[in-house]
Amino acid sequence: SSNIRLAVIPGDGIGTEVVAEGLKVLNAAGVKSETTEYDLGARRYHASGETLPDEVLDELRGYDAILLGAVGDPSVPPGVLERELLLRLRFELDHYVNLRPVKLFPGVATPLGQAGPEDIDMVVVREGTEGPYAGAGGVMRRGTPHEIATQESLNTAYGVERVVRYAFEKALARPRRKLTLVHKTNVLTYAGDLWARTVDRLSLEFPEVETDYCHVDAASMFFVSQPQRFDVIVTDNLFGDILTDIGAAVAGGIGLAASGNVNPARTAPSMFEPVHGSAPDIAGQGKADPTATILSVAMLLDHLGHTGTAARVEQAVADDLVERQSAWTARSTREIGDDIAARVAG
Amino acid sequence: SSNIRLAVIPGDGIGTEVVAEGLKVLNAAGVKSETTEYDLGARRYHASGETLPDEVLDELRGYDAILLGAVGDPSVPPGVLERELLLRLRFELDHYVNLRPVKLFPGVATPLGQAGPEDIDMVVVREGTEGPYAGAGGVMRRGTPHEIATQESLNTAYGVERVVRYAFEKALARPRRKLTLVHKTNVLTYAGDLWARTVDRLSLEFPEVETDYCHVDAASMFFVSQPQRFDVIVTDNLFGDILTDIGAAVAGGIGLAASGNVNPARTAPSMFEPVHGSAPDIAGQGKADPTATILSVAMLLDHLGHTGTAARVEQAVADDLVERQSAWTARSTREIGDDIAARVAG
Numbered sequence: 007s008s009n010i011r012l013a014v015i016p017g018d019g020i021g022t023e024v025v026a027e028g029l030k031v032l033n034a035a036g037v038k039s040e041t042t043e044y045d046l047g048a049r050r051y052h053a054s055g056e057t058l059p060d061e062v063l064d065e066l067r068g069y070d071a072i073l074l075g076a077v078g079d080p081s082v083p084p085g086v087l088e089r090e091l092l093l094r095l096r097f098e099l100d101h102y103v104n105l106r107p108v109k110l111f112p113g114v115a116t117p118l119g120q121a122g123p124e125d126i127d128m129v130v131v132r133e134g135t136e137g138p139y140a141g142a143g144g145v146m147r148r149g150t151p152h153e154i155a156t157q158e159s160l161n162t163a164y165g166v167e168r169v170v171r172y173a174f175e176k177a178l179a180r181p182r183r184k185l186t187l188v189h190k191t192n193v194l195t196y197a198g199d200l201w202a203r204t205v206d207r208l209s210l211e212f213p214e215v216e217t218d219y220c221h222v223d224a225a226s227m228f229f230v231s232q233p234q235r236f237d238v239i240v241t242d243n244l245f246g247d248i249l250t251d252i253g254a255a256v257a258g259g260i261g262l263a264a265s266g267n268v269n270p271a272r273t274a275p276s277m278f279e280p281v282h283g284s285a286p287d288i289a290g291q292g293k294a295d296p297t298a299t300i301l302s303v304a305m306l307l308d309h310l311g312h313t314g315t316a317a318r319v320e321q322a323v324a325d326d327l328v329e330r331q332s333a334w335t336a337r338s339t340r341e342i343g344d345d346i347a348a349r350v351a352g
Numbered sequence: 353s354s355n356i357r358l359a360v361i362p363g364d365g366i367g368t369e370v371v372a373e374g375l376k377v378l379n380a381a382g383v384k385s386e387t388t389e390y391d392l393g394a395r396r397y398h399a400s401g402e403t404l405p406d407e408v409l410d411e412l413r414g415y416d417a418i419l420l421g422a423v424g425d426p427s428v429p430p431g432v433l434e435r436e437l438l439l440r441l442r443f444e445l446d447h448y449v450n451l452r453p454v455k456l457f458p459g460v461a462t463p464l465g466q467a468g469p470e471d472i473d474m475v476v477v478r479e480g481t482e483g484p485y486a487g488a489g490g491v492m493r494r495g496t497p498h499e500i501a502t503q504e505s506l507n508t509a510y511g512v513e514r515v516v517r518y519a520f521e522k523a524l525a526r527p528r529r530k531l532t533l534v535h536k537t538n539v540l541t542y543a544g545d546l547w548a549r550t551v552d553r554l555s556l557e558f559p560e561v562e563t564d565y566c567h568v569d570a571a572s573m574f575f576v577s578q579p580q581r582f583d584v585i586v587t588d589n590l591f592g593d594i595l596t597d598i599g600a601a602v603a604g605g606i607g608l609a610a611s612g613n614v615n616p617a618r619t620a621p622s623m624f625e626p627v628h629g630s631a632p633d634i635a636g637q638g639k640a641d642p643t644a645t646i647l648s649v650a651m652l653l654d655h656l657g658h659t660g661t662a663a664r665v666e667q668a669v670a671d672d673l674v675e676r677q678s679a680w681t682a683r684s685t686r687e688i689g690d691d692i693a694a695r696v697a698g
């Protein structure tokens with residue numbers, strides 16, 4: 007079969023280190039790929055002031071998929087790389103599904119004393135292109151006692167329907183067939199009403215899927231106290247950001263949380279990235295766990311139709327995680343990558 | 353000393369049951385009070401269409417404090433009682449501090465396997481009158497494929513400064529003297545910038561207080577994985593709503609989480625309420641835990657200057673919680689109230 011044409015954006019901090027291990031595992035899996043690396047992030051910003059030049063964005067559109075490490079650095083003002091690089095990629099490439107599995111693998115320690123793998127196995131379908139992330143808002147009389155700052159959540163029937171439909175399809179394909187909408191309909195009444203009506207309407211097309219609703223505050227609590235409650239969750243961009251970090255915490259930590267910024271219509275390449283950030287405090291020390299990136303590579307393979315290979319990578323990670331619990335010494339980023347790559351190859 | 357003039361709003365569902373126990377403990381504490389009950393909530397809404405008549409609101413302004421049970425019922429459209437009654441009270445009475453301790457009492461079971469009381473002891477200072485709760489927003493072309501729904505977060509220098517100042521004072525009065533701002537400055541850049549600048553500026557007035565910043569997604573994770581990180585948190589209305597429910601989950605459940613809607617300028621009465629909702633599924637069955645309401649009564653006493661009595665009520669709760677872990681049978685709402693009242697009296 008044909009090569010995967012892959013654009014790689016290692017980004018900042020530990021991004022470079024974890025991406026190297028992701029690519030190592032991809033190669034070990036025997037899928038032919040051709041990778042092109044893009045230098046985007048803090049280094050380029052400081053060198054040239056550029057975050058995401060239009061020509062680069064256009065070039066990126068030509069790939070089959072993108073693998074991203076992490077962006078963000080304390081030397082860059084807050085929001086610049088996030089908004090102009092990461093969010094711009096998600097928006098321009100129409101990644102309207104931000105897909106984030108929350109799954110406790112056997113052998114992995116969770117801070118929840120009583121929970122096991124049978125209790126934590128869900129998928130969060132986070133909207134990726136609108137809501138409070140739209141960037142709408144403004145400031146007036148900045149720095150004075152009369153300053154006001156606004157921030158606007160923009161929600162469209164078009165944007166909500168497509169992500170809710172995707173979530174129903176996802177739920178239908180899983181054994182439990184349960185979809186929970188998470189929002190805050192009792193306070194954010196305009197946006198909440200649009201989300202709730204959309205779920206109600208589409209539920210008629212998916213009679214096999216059981217639907218449920220949970221306010222975001224209660225859902226955040228249930229992630230800790232009753233994670234069994236959830237199968238597939240659909241939610242807006244900001245609530246999904248928060249919920250998936252709680253999810254990462256209960257499912258063994260941010261070192262294991264994978265994600266895909268998916269364009270299900272395939273009008274542009276999807277982008278896969280670990281949920282964690284660039285962690286500048288441990289960058290360059292070989293301390294970062296590449297597992298989240300390796301699991302993101304599995305999601306990438308799955309998205310491109312290499313379902314069997316994706317399952318093989320996930321199984322290799324699962325086996326490695328079981329061994330990890332009885333290991334005597336901590337392995338470096340590279341050693342973890344080597345070990346998982348060896349399992350995938352062998 | 354003079355009577356406490358107290359307005360009581362039992363509200364919906366379990367509100368009536370838990371408020372009765374709160375008042376029982378207040379009486380047992382020997383503080384003279386004169387209570388007037390207000391019938392507000394789902395029953396009144398169905399009977400007369402009224403949520404919070406202006407005359408009632410004006411009357412409420414005359415009290416020393418308000419004790420509220422819970423509002424909300426599935427028979428009322430989402431948002432009506434929340435926005436027109438609960439949030440209207442918070443806004444009109446200028447409850448700009450929503451004070452929510454997150455504290456694990458000795459003997460209380462937490463879902464976190466490794467955490468003890470020394471790990472979970474913080475106070476969340478949630479803004480109570482603006483942000484995404486302002487109710488600003490709208491909808492256009494409702495019910496059509498071209499619908500758009502917006503929801504606007506309104507933040508003012510006036511509103512942010514006063515709550516941040518309160519949080520600094522709170523932090524200064526606690527042994528650790530640490531204040532963490534929680535926001536999402538890298539995405540919500542306009543509002544985040546106002547919050548961050550305000551904390552930076554006021555930190556010059558409070559050199560003894562160590563300040564820190566955490567994105568809301570990371571903070572939500574740390575509530576589970578490293579709650580020791582936090583002493584006092586200051587955050588906006590929506591982030592505070594979410595964080596305090598995670599806080600309730602890790603500190604032994606929603607049955608124990610107390611809160612105060614505080615007007616520190618004392619231009620109107622403050623209002624104390626359990627963090628939990630009306631729980632219609634268990635209403636009228638004597639199953640609700642009144643502890644959160646009783647701890648809210650302790651916060652009320654503290655706010656009105658009855659500091660010693662407040663501490664006595666909190667100690668009675670703490671003692672009751674220690675005994676609870678070795679109890680053979682579950683007590684009813686009333687029995688828990690009786691037992692705590694007896695400890696307070698005796």
Ligand SMILES: CC(C)[C@H](C(=O)O)[C@@H](O)C(=O)O
Pocket residue numbers: 078088089092093247281538539569
């Ligand atoms: C870095 C930041 C903009 C990003 C987000 O908020 O989406 C991150 O937290 C994530 O979850 O991928």
Ligand SMILES: CC(C)[C@H](C(=O)O)[C@@H](O)C(=O)O
Pocket residue numbers: 192193223424434435438439593627
């Ligand atoms: C009922 C609801 C409006 C309220 C809120 O969101 O503030 C509740 O969740 C709370 O935390 O007191």
